[in-house]
Amino acid sequence: MKFSKKLTYWYLQNKRNLPWRETKNPYFIWLSEIMLQQTRVAQGLAYYLKFTEAFPTVFDLAKAHESIVLKMWQGLGYYSRARNLHFSAKHIVNELNGEFPTTFLEIIKLKGIGDYTASAIASICFNEPTAVVDGNVYRVLSRYFGISTPINSTAGIKEFKKIAQSLIDKSQPGMYNQAIMDFGALHCKPQNPLCDSCPFTNSCVAFEKNLVKKLPIKEKKIKIRKRYFNFLVIKTADNKTILSKRKGKGIWQGLYEFPLIESEQIINKNELISTEKFTDLFPNETTILLHNKKEIVHKLSHQHLYTQFWIIETKSLENTTISWENIQDFPVPVLISNFLEEFQSKN
DNA sequence: AAGTCGTGGCG
DNA sequence: TCGCCAAGACT
Missing domain, CATH: 1.10.340.30 (Hypothetical protein; domain 2)
Structure with a gap:
């Protein structure tokens, strides 16, 4: 047939x-x-x-x-x-x-x-x-x-x-x-x-020919890049935070995320606050708490993201801020969405 | 044209 | 656990 x-x-x-x-x-x-x-x-x-x-x-x-x-x-x-x-x-x-x-x-x-x-x-x-x-x-x-x-x-x-x-x-x-x-x-x-x-x-x-397990053949193996993400989860006194839209060609284009400081390795609080981006964002006094003791590993097809969420409490900010009540309106990657679900259930 | 782009389920 | 891979397309 x-x-x-x-x-x-x-x-x-x-x-x-x-x-x-x-x-x-x-x-x-x-x-x-x-x-x-x-x-x-x-x-x-x-x-x-x-x-x-x-x-x-x-x-x-x-x-x-x-x-x-x-x-x-x-x-x-x-x-x-x-x-x-x-x-x-x-x-x-x-x-x-x-x-x-x-x-x-x-x-x-x-x-x-x-x-x-x-x-x-x-x-x-x-x-x-x-x-x-x-x-x-x-x-x-x-x-x-x-x-x-x-x-x-x-x-x-x-x-x-x-x-x-x-x-x-x-x-x-x-x-x-x-x-x-x-x-x-x-x-x-x-x-x-x-x-x-x-x-x-x-x-x-x-x-x-007993080749069922061997076929089909696919060549090349993808290389996985390790990256170290530090998200700055801001809480101001008036209950606002900052999200920014990812632009350019990389992952999650068009989605939103907390201000991100990428590092070469896992970093501690002192290393975080000494980065240029951190001092730019927070010239004033802040309270900093590492939310997840162990880094969260988020796996993408070509990258493993070792992620730390830093909770930053500060008075108020001049930057464009959004209300925590509106945060669910923004499209975010699963990594952020999972964090929010856990974080907001506790707060 | 080889690398890149998410997330989740499965053995 | 970890690698595979799932109704691929773009650059």
Whole structure:
């Protein structure tokens, strides 16, 4: 039996019922695809429901302020997705008359949409036979065909896209694409794939050659950088604090945080108050208390952040300050959010 | 084109 | 514990 036919048969019996599978509205499909990039369905689902309720149309999303969008995205990670989503929503409303583009070549022009997402939207919403290649597809195809080309090499990306494109069911491309992804997610899993009950065992090269555990092959290992963060959690006499917006290209762009002093190592109170930034911020007398005795290690994909929260009590400040009651309105990274939850439960 | 960008779950 | 990796895209 043909690969796509067998896959479709499996899908119809095993597919997950997910809210974005009840629609072909490109705005909703777009939303779901962006949210699910490098993100598990279990984690993205609640955000999808929240977004579609708050922003039922692209116009609603476009007219929201970026900070509101980021606040709603808080906790989902990879925040450039939210910024690009919002940017493209405004572009669709202002430049495309509110109409979502209808072909792969037009869809992929949108900021934040690459080959995968353009293929997904074009196939699901507009029946265009463009094959998706995500982590699931790499795994299924590398195992089934016994391909050892690294999936994150330039050659591998081209090779797998070509094979995926050759396999797609052109009569139902949207269903086929979702079928191969669901098969990878539920059956041909990274660890402990269900080979015992697999409909493809009689033709799977990896199964035949006992290579299932070795495939797919991914090259390079990421390097993790250690950083040492000191957040200055200010409490003035009139119950205000300072948050600043992260700018530039690094982590958490667009999110807010307490004034940050980064150091080369873990530092103590004396070392903290002798830094230039500290004396700039607090020329006057302050009370300083280290909130967490042991540094909090926050792990990102490429960085480990060794973090200390310093509680600083001072009279009042000339800098722009915000009220502690309003702090929950600001989009913050999980590291800050976790601190706030614990800190405010005690105060 | 190799590095960067979050967070959480799993074995 | 710790490494892997999850509906990738951008620079």
